[in-house]
Amino acid sequence: MINIKKTYYYFFYKIYKSIEYTSTLVGGNFLTDFKTGLVILTLELWFLGSFLNYYSIIYDIKLNITAKSPILLIPLFLICILNYFSFIHTDIWKKYNNEFDNLPISKNKKGSFIVWSIVIFIVLNFFISAYLLQRYVLKM
Template sequence: MEKIKKAYYYFFYKIYKSIEYTSEMVGGAFWTDFKTGIVIGTLEIWLLASGLIYYSIIKNIKLNLTITNPIVLIPIVLLFILNYFAFIRTDVWQKYNAEFDKLPKDKNKKGAIIVWAIIAFITINFFGSAYYLQKYILKLY
């Protein structure tokens, strides 16, 4: 469990550093932790949405995906609670960021490649599943 927690914080760290770097280029870093939380939350929602899309296509059912539907609301609330306790409520992430800053440069580069590959996979998967759902729906009508 500790390895999963550390991997989650490393994921946060790499996104945080990327946002911090780009923010400094355009005029100054502010609310970087908040922006990072939004990025992570978006990726988590995209991953869940992709799963729901594939589930509806495989099972050949139409899902009523409104924000009040428990199949949508419960995972979003759980993700919010997870992110709240991991990043907003405490500053534990700062301790991990300091620890990850001390990693050797080559190890950090390998980690960055893995993190960006995961981000690319989630993004491509989400938009690909949405595209596939549109094609699937058009076949039905």
């Protein structure tokens, strides 16, 4: 059975390691955990945005989303709370990072492939959904 919490921490771990590696290369190896949290928040928001775009197209509904819209604020609040208690409030992610560092190389490579496939899927899905929504709105 897949442990969702551990999977979420593994996702964080792979992005953290990537940011740590690239930050070291350019001399900006600071606030890596904050940067990772920001990347995860962005991916979560893009996933939510894709869902709203497809929902708008499929149900032929024009969503008037503003900064005060509950359809935006409630998921954003829930995502921020989840990320806060997972990564900022406690340092349990460091324990998981140490555990994941000790995984066999072959298992980590498979994990990297899966994580980066998910990241690519989310990014492409968001931009494709925005493109389709734009085309749909222009046809109206």
